Amino acid sequence: MGPLTARREQWRSVTVIVAMTVVGLVLATEIARRAIAHRFEDDRPAAALKWDANDPAALVARANALIGPMLSGAARGPTPGDDVQGASPLARQALAGAPLGGEALRDLSILARARGHETTADALLKRSARFGYRDTATQAMLLQSALKNNDFPGAMLRMDAILRVQPTFKTSLFPLMGAILNQPGGAQAIASTLAPHPAWRSDALAALADREADTAPVIRLSAELQRRGSPANASEQEVFLTRLVRDEQFAPALAMWRASLGAGAAPELAPYDEAFRGLPGSPPFNWRLNHEPGVVAELSGGALHIEYSSRASVTLARQLVVLGPGQHRLTGVYAIDEGASGAALNWSIQCATPTGAVLAQTRQPAQAQRDWSPIAAGFNVPADCPAQWLALTGIAGDGFGDVAARFGHLGISAATAAQPASGAARSRAPS
Numbered sequence: 159m160g161p162l163t164a165r166r167e168q169w170r171s172v173t174v175i176v177a178m179t180v181v182g183l184v185l186a187t188e189i190a191r192r193a194i195a196h197r198f199e200d201d202r203p204a205a206a207l208k209w210d211a212n213d214p215a216a217l218v219a220r221a222n223a224l225i226g227p228m229l230s231g232a233a234r235g236p237t238p239g240d241d242v243q244g245a246s247p248l249a250r251q252a253l254a255g256a257p258l259g260g261e262a263l264r265d266l267s268i269l270a271r272a273r274g275h276e277t278t279a280d281a282l283l284k285r286s287a288r289f290g291y292r293d294t295a296t297q298a299m300l301l302q303s304a305l306k307n308n309d310f311p312g313a314m315l316r317m318d319a320i321l322r323v324q325p326t327f328k329t330s331l332f333p334l335m336g337a338i339l340n341q342p343g344g345a346q347a348i349a350s351t352l353a354p355h356p357a358w359r360s361d362a363l364a365a366l367a368d369r370e371a372d373t374a375p376v377i378r379l380s381a382e383l384q385r386r387g388s389p390a391n392a393s394e395q396e397v398f399l400t401r402l403v404r405d406e407q408f409a410p411a412l413a414m415w416r417a418s419l420g421a422g423a424a425p426e427l428a429p430y431d432e433a434f435r436g437l438p439g440s441p442p443f444n445w446r447l448n449h450e451p452g453v454v455a456e457l458s459g460g461a462l463h464i465e466y467s468s469r470a471s472v473t474l475a476r477q478l479v480v481l482g483p484g485q486h487r488l489t490g491v492y493a494i495d496e497g498a499s500g501a502a503l504n505w506s507i508q509c510a511t512p513t514g515a516v517l518a519q520t521r522q523p524a525q526a527q528r529d530w531s532p533i534a535a536g537f538n539v540p541a542d543c544p545a546q547w548l549a550l551t552g553i554a555g556d557g558f559g560d561v562a563a564r565f566g567h568l569g570i571s572a573a574t575a576a577q578p579a580s581g582a583a584r585s586r587a588p589s
Contacts (some may be wrong), residue, residue, distance in 0.1 A: 294324050310338050310347035318351050321358045328358055332365040339366060339375045349382035363394050367401040373410070376401060380414055389418055392440040403442060403478065406511065408545040412480055415443045428479040428570045429548055434462045442478035454562075462565040468498035468524070468555035476549035478510060481570065483541045488518060488548075490533040490568035494561070497526040501555030503563055505533065507570075509543040517546065521553075524561045533565075536573060 297319040304312035317331050338344040348366075352359045367376050380398050383389055390398060395418055402411035419439055430444055431437040436457045437444065445462075447455040454465035455474045464474045488505065501524035509515045518537035539546065548570070552561060 294320055294327075305334075308341070310341060310344055311350065313338060314347045314351040318356055322356065325358060328361055328365075332362055333369070335362060336366055336369055339370065339379060340372075345375060345378040345382045349379060349386055349388075352383065353386045353388040355388065360391075360394055363390065364397045367397045370401075373402055373405050373407050377410055377414065381417075384417060396440040396442075399440065399442060403510070403545075406544070408478075408480055408510070412443060415439065428481060429477045429568060430479075431457075432569045433460050433567060434565070435460060442476075445475055445477050448472065448474050460566060462550070462568075463562075464503075464550070464552065464565075465496075465560060465562045466552040468501035468552075468557065468559050468561055471554045472552050474550045474552050476547055478545055479507075479548050479570065480545045481539050482572075483539050483543075485536065485538050485573040486570055487573045488520065488533070488535045488537070488568075488570050490565060491530045492522055492533055492563060492565045493530050494522070494524055494527045494563045496560060496562035497524045498555040498559030498561050499557055501559070501561050502553040503561070504551045504553055505535070505568075506547075506549050506551065507537055508547045508549070509540075510545040510547050511543060513542075515540075515543065517543070524553075524555065524563070530566070533568075 297316045301313055301316035301320070304310075304316060314335075317335065320327055321331060335348060339348055348362075352362065363379075366379065370376050376398060380390060380395075389395075395415070399411050399415060402408075402414070430439065434445075434457045445457070447457075449455070450472070452467055453472060453474065454463065456463050462475060466472050466474065488507065490505070492503070494503075503522045503524060505518075505520045506516060507518040509517065517539060518535045520533050520535045522531075522533070550565070555561075
């Protein structure tokens, strides 16, 4: 390569480097300009537009400010403070810069409706929904439209979209969901939306179960979830059951609980899980154990293990049972590993009705006794006592000692002539 050729190659390299540097500076400037515009687009759209006159988000923010109450739904048509004519070109310019911009389409829908162009407004709003799923204002407008047309599946779709982005709106939307639940087809629409387990599902079920005036819609919703292969989990079902029990709907509550366990999984024995094996199923028809600080109540090795301080009385375990009228017999075994002066352990059976009549009690002094000893008590269930609470209470003692004990083989059976209600129980250790 001669000197002239070498010099030309050198100038060519320098030219390329300079060109790349210039292009880089231009790109850097453009990126910085857009970054500054993006910084101001939401809270100071006018400042953002000075940096980038075509910034879509800033244009939409300016249009939103102009149409005012129409955006929030406070007014259907323009108010004296609304600048409809000024908002329209801003929204169109934003749409030109971002053709998939759901917010710009939403604003154009509002403006079209303000001019009385309902068909155009509906079409624009539907397009906005496809591109603006996370835009709460768009979804709220579509929710309003769905409710107006009694489109409950559509309304639930919009509520789901809103709650996924704005979970705090649940306090406003759950009462609306309750109104849907009471309409024909409402339970199906809600169950269909809840079946995929959105994050707000458990809160919604708790709100619906607690606030509904009638338990029938709550039962329908539980059945619909079961039918869709998405039954209530243990905590969700406990909410349902608590509501039914509160309204003294004991038979429907028991039927719902049995259905959740499947055919043959819930024997007719009372209490359920009498051998303390930790069988599946939610309270109150399964054991509800006390997990307060300083209290131990757990199922282990086929026995109920409890520990508590004898300074105060405490309910350690309880379960709701449904026994028919007549004579019954409670039996079981117990052992006390650590006693305390004056303390005692007491199994009681009490009507789950406002009268709260106590039907039976067994009181075992909390004196150390490591060998298994029997528990037995006979009682009569009156006709006006459709369900009963079976509970174990640790009774306070004279001092500050701790009580530790075990219980096993707890059962309730109808008394017979050969085995009267007051008969004694045999001492048998849990297997």
